Amino acid sequence: MFFPRRPRTAAIILVAAALALYAFGFGVTRPNQTLETPKPRVVATKPTVRTIVEWDRYTGRFSAVESVQVRARVSGYLTDIHFADGQLVKEGDRLFTIDRRPFELAVSAADAxxxxxxSAVALARQELSRAQSLRxxxxxxxxxxxxxxxxxxxxARLAATGAALDRAKLDLEFTNVRAPIAGRIDAHSVSVGNLVSGGDSNATLLTNIVSLDPIRVTFDVDQEAYLRYIRGGSDGGRPSLRDTPNSVRIALSGDADFTRSGELDFVSNQIxxxxxxIRLRAIVDNKDLSLVPGLFARIELAGSGAHPAVMIPDEAISVDQASHVVFVVDRGTAERRTVTLGPIVEGLRVVRSGVGPDDFVVTSGSQNIRAGQAVAILDAAPAPVSKRAAADIGRLSR
Known part of the structure; x- marks a missing residue:
């Protein structure tokens, strides 16, 4: 039997059909349609290829080229001090005076x-002359x-008395204690009025003087680095450690850069x-006298000659257990590579193996990608060559 539908039911059916058609055409994915995920966007660029010099870093300490302990050569009471503690002195400057009066009397007695x-020699000659006549x-x-x-x-007695007179005059001269070298003097150790002893190993220490310009800096190099320097000198990879002047760069505590320089002048003869x-030493100009013995410094010594190197920003490198890895984009796909690293030179990390000059290395966004994933590249400009790097290369290439 046929029963006609109510108008309200028909309206509902029509609305549902319209919604289904809308969803099918606009809002719902068709069964055979695949949803495309956007590619991760990364910053990648080719490595910087630059001719560089690799510098090895050490800790050194300054020492004086000349250092003298000033001691009394004769005994006596100290009467004068002729310097201010800590001042600069020149060679030959008078520093102390010991009471001169006993030594002046000794000179007078020796002269007598x-x-x-x-007189005795003159008399002996006269008597000998008479004996020759009577002979x-x-x-x-x-x-x-x-x-x-x-x-x-x-x-002979005349010669002995002459020597005694010379010794008395020398002791009188030693009552004026003079600076044996030029440099900066320390505080005086003995005050005026004290008795000082001189003339032997127990002589009284009065003060000390250290030279300042030039000044030395010493540092220790491990045997592996030493052997690398020797091999580099033999095959021409770097200047010879012993036979060729080697420049060093120096930075003090708090210095952002290595602004001072020196030249290697000594390599120890044993490990x-x-x-x-093994101990190395360099000589450094100190015109402003700001460097003093005992001061610590950071030392850089050229570990190689000038050579081309592949360099990337340090932020492109990540650590995977004991390995260093980077992401390289090859034909739009991320590739994970293990790299061997060298030192940081002018803000860029030297890569010895694992990355070539034509690879696109991911420098930003690597945390959002995985190996084998398609990525979109945003180019970045390579780092320029700094003026200091160019100067280092030119100096070592000569």
Missing amino acids: ERRVAE KIGVAEEVYEQRMAALRQAE DRDSAT
């Missing part, structure tokens, strides 16, 4: 003894020989058995 000896008329030969011996003894290191 010398004059007596001169012609038969005077015994024995008398002549006695007079000759007396003259020789008188001359230290306890530390397996």
